Structures are given as C-alpha cells and as structure tokens.
Amino acid sequence: MYFCVNKYLMxxxxxxxxxxxxxxxxxxxxxxxxNAIAELMETKPSSVxxxxxxxxxxxxxxxxxxxxxxxxxxxxxxxxxxIRKHRxxxxxxxxxxDFSWDEVHEVAEQLEHIKSDKLIDSLDRLLAYPxxxxxxDPIPDKNGGFKERDRELLSEVPVNTGGVCxxxxxxxxxxxxxxxxxxxxxxxxxxxxxxxxxxGSLNIEIDGRxxxxxxxxxSNLYIKASDEI
Amino acid sequence: MYFCVNKYLMxxxxxxxxxxxxxxxxxxxxxxxxNAIAELMETKPSSVxxxxxxxxxxxxxxxxxxxxxxxxxxxxxxxxxxIRKHRxxxxxxxxxxDFSWDEVHEVAEQLEHIKSDKLIDSLDRLLAYPxxxxxxDPIPDKNGGFKERDRELLSEVPVNTGGVCxxxxxxxxxxxxxxxxxxxxxxxxxxxxxxxxxxGSLNIEIDGRxxxxxxxxxSNLYIKASDEI
DNA sequence: ATTAAAATTTAGACAAATCTAAAAATTTGT
DNA sequence: ACAAATTTTTAGATTTGTCTAAATTTTAAT
Ligand SMILES: [Mn+2]
Ligand SMILES: [Mn+2]
Ligand SMILES: [Mn+2]
Ligand SMILES: [Mn+2]
Numbered sequence: 001m002y003f004c005v006n007k008y009l010m011x012x013x014x015x016x017x018x019x020x021x022x023x024x025x026x027x028x029x030x031x032x033x034x035n036a037i038a039e040l041m042e043t044k045p046s047s048v049x050x051x052x053x054x055x056x057x058x059x060x061x062x063x064x065x066x067x068x069x070x071x072x073x074x075x076x077x078x079x080x081x082x083i084r085k086h087r088x089x090x091x092x093x094x095x096x097x098d099f100s101w102d103e104v105h106e107v108a109e110q111l112e113h114i115k116s117d118k119l120i121d122s123l124d125r126l127l128a129y130p131x132x133x134x135x136x137d138p139i140p141d142k143n144g145g146f147k148e149r150d151r152e153l154l155s156e157v158p159v160n161t162g163g164v165c166x167x168x169x170x171x172x173x174x175x176x177x178x179x180x181x182x183x184x185x186x187x188x189x190x191x192x193x194x195x196x197x198x199x200g201s202l203n204i205e206i207d208g209r210x211x212x213x214x215x216x217x218x219s220n221l222y223i224k225a226s227d228e229i
Numbered sequence: 230m231y232f233c234v235n236k237y238l239m240x241x242x243x244x245x246x247x248x249x250x251x252x253x254x255x256x257x258x259x260x261x262x263x264n265a266i267a268e269l270m271e272t273k274p275s276s277v278x279x280x281x282x283x284x285x286x287x288x289x290x291x292x293x294x295x296x297x298x299x300x301x302x303x304x305x306x307x308x309x310x311x312i313r314k315h316r317x318x319x320x321x322x323x324x325x326x327d328f329s330w331d332e333v334h335e336v337a338e339q340l341e342h343i344k345s346d347k348l349i350d351s352l353d354r355l356l357a358y359p360x361x362x363x364x365x366d367p368i369p370d371k372n373g374g375f376k377e378r379d380r381e382l383l384s385e386v387p388v389n390t391g392g393v394c395x396x397x398x399x400x401x402x403x404x405x406x407x408x409x410x411x412x413x414x415x416x417x418x419x420x421x422x423x424x425x426x427x428x429g430s431l432n433i434e435i436d437g438r439x440x441x442x443x444x445x446x447x448s449n450l451y452i453k454a455s456d457e458i
Numbered sequence: 459a460t461t462a463a464a465a466t467t468t469a470g471a472c473a474a475a476t477c478t479a480a481a482a483a484t485t486t487g488t
Numbered sequence: 489a490c491a492a493a494t495t496t497t498t499a500g501a502t503t504t505g506t507c508t509a510a511a512t513t514t515t516a517a518t
Binding site: 459460461462463464465466467468469470471472473474475476477478479480481482483484485486487488 | 489490491492493494495496497498499500501502503504505506507508509510511512513514515516517518
C-alpha cells in the first residue's frame with residue numbers, strides 16, 4: 001500500500017555504510033571490497049566486516065565471507081533515498097542560503113540523516129523539483145528513479161568539439177574553489193581548441209574567453225555535447 | 230577572538246540533557262532534580278546520574294552528589310544555542326515548507342543538532358530574523374540574548390479585559406490541533422466576557438466571535454494585554 | 459604447486475549510552 | 489528524633505560502533 005523505503009530504525013552509521021557501498025558499487029564491479037569501504041570511510045577493515053554482518057542481518061546487503069558485498073534491492077533503495085536527501089539539501093543550501101558549491105557537502109552529510117518524509121517532499125517542492133545538484137549530479141525522485149545525464153569528460157572529446165559544462169567528477173572543495181578562481185562554472189559553454197602533445201593540456205574557449213587547462217582539470221569536468229558547435 | 234559557543238564535540242545525547250536541564254531550571258528552583266530530568270527525557274534516573282557526571286567533567290553543569298544539578302555559564306550558552314536552532318527550524322518549517330504548528334516539533338528535535346554556524350546564520354537571514362517561533366516562544370539571538378515577552382495566561386486576567394493571543398504554554402500536538410479545530414490562533418484578539426463560578430470556564434470573544442472555553446484551555450494560552458479594550 | 463603477499467575475518471578490548479537491581483543518602487511523617 | 493518513604497547513586501550488564509593484534513582465506517608470484 002504505502003511503500004516505505006526504510007522507516008525501520010537505521011543508525012547514522014549504517015546509513016553511511018550503505019551510501020558508501022552504493023557509490024563503490026557504481027564505478028567498477030558489482031561486488032565491493034572490504035578494504036575499499038574502509039579506505040573511503042576512513043575506518044578499519046575489521047570495523048567494516050562487523051558492520052557488514054549487521055547490514056546483512058537486516059537484509060540490506062548480500063554478503064559471503066571473503067567474497068565482498070553488494071546491496072540488496074532494499075539496500076539500493078535505501079541508498080538512493082539518502083542520496084536524494086543529500087543532493088536536495090545541497091540545492092537548498094546553494095539556492096536559498098547562498099552557500100557556495102564548495103561549502104555544501106559537509107553540512108549535507110549531516111542533513112541527509114534527518115528522518116521525515118514530509119520534510120523532504122516539501123523541500124523538493126520549495127526548490128521546484130530540481131533534477132541536478134550543485135555539482136551536476138542527478139537527484140533521485142522519491143521512488144529512487146533517476147536518469148544519469150548523457151555527458152562526457154572534457155578530456156575525452158576531440159579537438160574542435162565542445163558543449164555545456166554540466167558537472168564535476170571531483171567535487172572536493174579544493175577543486176571547486178580552483179574552478180571558481182578561474183571562472184569555470186556549470187552552464188558555461190566550452191570548446192576544445194587544441195590539445196598539447198607534450199602534457200595533454202588543453203587550450204579551450206569558455207564562454208568566449210580563451211584559456212589553458214591541464215589534462216587533470218579536463219578529466220574532472222563533464223560536458224554535454226552540443227550539436228551546434 | 231572568534232567566540233564559539235561550543236564547537237567542542239558534543240553528542241546528541243549530551244545536547245538533549247543540557248536542553249532539558251535548561252528548561253527545568255527556568256520554571257522553578259535553580260537546582261534541577263535527577264528524577265525530573267529522567268521523567269522529562271523518558272529515561273532512568275541512573276542513566277541521568279551517569280550523564281550528569283560526564284557533563285560535569287566537561288564543565289557544562291555544576292554537580293554535587295545528591296544535591297541536584299545546574300548549568301554553568303558555558304552550559305547555559307550551549308542550551309540557548311540549541312534552543313535558537315530548534316526554534317529557527319520550527320519557523321522555517323512553518324513559513325517555508327507549510328508545516329502546521331503541531332507538526333514541527335518532532336523534526337526540529339532532529340534539526341537542532343546539525344552543526345554549522347553558517348547554516349543557522351543564513352537560515353536566520355532567510356527568515357528575516359524572526360523573534361518568536363510558531364508557538365510564541367522567543368528565539369535567542371546568536372549571542373544567546375533573548376527577551377521573555379511580556380505576557381500573561383488567559384486564565385489569570387480579570388473579566389472584561391483581554392489582548393492578543395501571543396503564545397501557548399502546552400505545545401503538544403493534541404492541544405495545538407484542538408486550537409486549530411476551534412479557530413484559535415496566535416494573533417487573535419481575545420476578550421474575557423465572563424468567568425463561570427462553577428468550573429472556572431470562560432466565555433470569551435475571539436476576533437469578534439463568541440465562544441466558551443474550559444479553565445484548562447485558558448491556562449495554556451498566553452495573551453499580551455492590550456491597552457485599548 | 460608451493461610460497462609469499464594481500465585481503466579479510468576473528469578475538470578481545472574499549473568508550474558511549476543505556477538498563478536493572480541493590481545500596482546509600484536525603485527528606486518526610488509522626 | 490527516628491523510622492519510613494523517597495530520591496539518588498553505585499555496581500554490573502548490554503548494545504553499538506570502533507580499535508589493535510592475531511588468525512584465516514584468497515590471490516599473486518615464482
Ligand atoms: Mn555532496
Ligand atoms: Mn553534490
Ligand atoms: Mn519545539
Ligand atoms: Mn516551539
């Protein structure tokens with residue numbers, strides 16, 4: 001009847017593990033390694049094993065000793081719900097409270113654990129149902145559905161093509177502040193003019209202005225190819 | 230230089246105890262009894278004693294065995310900061326997310342523990358620096374200063390006087406929904422027409438409309454006396 | 459196919475926050 | 489003043505989430 005994602009008591013720690021397993025499961029093989037979780041969460045592998053057992057008890061993950069871990073359907077839904085909250089709060093902080101995009105993550109890490117369906121639905125409405133967060137990442141809808149936007153890394157597109165900057169791969173404060181300093185933001189029109197043989201750095205034109213960026217920078221910027229160049 | 234109220238790691242549980250001690254210390258003697266805390270927090274006295282010792286270690290409360298507990302200056306400031314957050318979030322929920330005044334408390338209990346000075350300052354600005362929460366309770370400013378509004382219980386004023394309804398003493402969902410059902414809200418002009426000898430119930434005129442309310446209801450409504458009756 | 463290295467799990471300990479049951483101190487009633 | 493009732497504290501146990509150190513399993517290398 002009324003489909004609850006997971007009202008059943010989940011601790012903050014459990015939610016963080018589920019979220020981490022989700023993120024690691026996306027990029028790479030389905031089965032997530034204990035050590036990978038430990039590294040991302042800055043904790044010890046033994047702690048991870050302990051928690052995995054608890055999550056397994058609650059049917060949030062599939063677990064076979066020594067074989068890695070993966071989310072169950074319930075775990076997946078739970079993860080998407082937390083990510084939805086995280087990203088909606090990030091939009092709120094930027095749109096309504098004038099946070100910059102490098103300041104939102106830390107606070108969203110706290111806000112994502114607030115339990116109230118009504119709260120998050122109302123927030124969604126207040127923000128006019130945004131589809132993407134300040135870093136260009138998609139916001140799952142209340143059923144956990146979301147569309148991965150069609151996009152490519154700027155470092156992957158050939159010379160003389162381009163598009164609109166729609167996201168960042170690395171969303172660390174350091175990188176985001178670097179982008180601010182250099183006047184690079186989501187929505188900018190970017191065109192690759194030339195790629196240096198020597199170090200792979202790119203000469204680009206961004207909203208009419210010419211500049212040079214390193215390969216590392218380009219490999220952390222997503223663009224959506226525009227047909228008319 | 231930069232005066233932090235209490236950035237130093239406080240757990241959610243510690244914050245809840247501090248808040249409870251603050252509320253109990255206001256109405257009554259300064260020293261708060263262990264059992265009173267336990268009852269309000271729906272926990273056991275032995276748990277309270279344990280926590281009091283921890284809070285005492287951190288110089289948030291003054292404690293002498295068997296003699297009750299009181300907040301230190303630091304504890305007081307901490308309590309006011311939590312209450313500020315609680316009440317600002319309540320205003321946000323009502324003003325921006327269309328919550329009704331009986332729905333906000335539960336969510337605010339969670340939101341009050343989010344740690345971010347910038348967040349709460351920005352929220353304050355978004356809400357245009359409100360002075361009172363949806364239940365008429367004053368919102369401390371960022372230095373912990375707040376003015377207890379000049380107000381009296383409706384049950385205490387003499388016949389033929391009145392004023393504006395500015396707050397509720399009991400802010401339980403049950404009472405608030407009762408008020409909604411009977412069209413009583415903050416801002417209403419209330420005048421006491423007659424007080425029944427028999428059971429103390431009151432005939433009142435509220436925004437022009439006549440009605441009868443029990444003594445219990447009247448003793449949970451605050452009004453601010455208006456000079457012109 | 460063994461052995462070495464790496465990953466993972468277990469065992470045992472610890473701090474936070476809670477509980478129950480029992481002991482100690484305080485307050486109350488006569 | 490002194491026994492009884494009440495309040496408060498202590499002692500010991502439990503759950504959650506973490507750690508270190510040691511054992512086990514898997515993977516990689518020769
Ligand atoms: Mn984030
Ligand atoms: Mn984001
Ligand atoms: Mn409240
Ligand atoms: Mn309130």
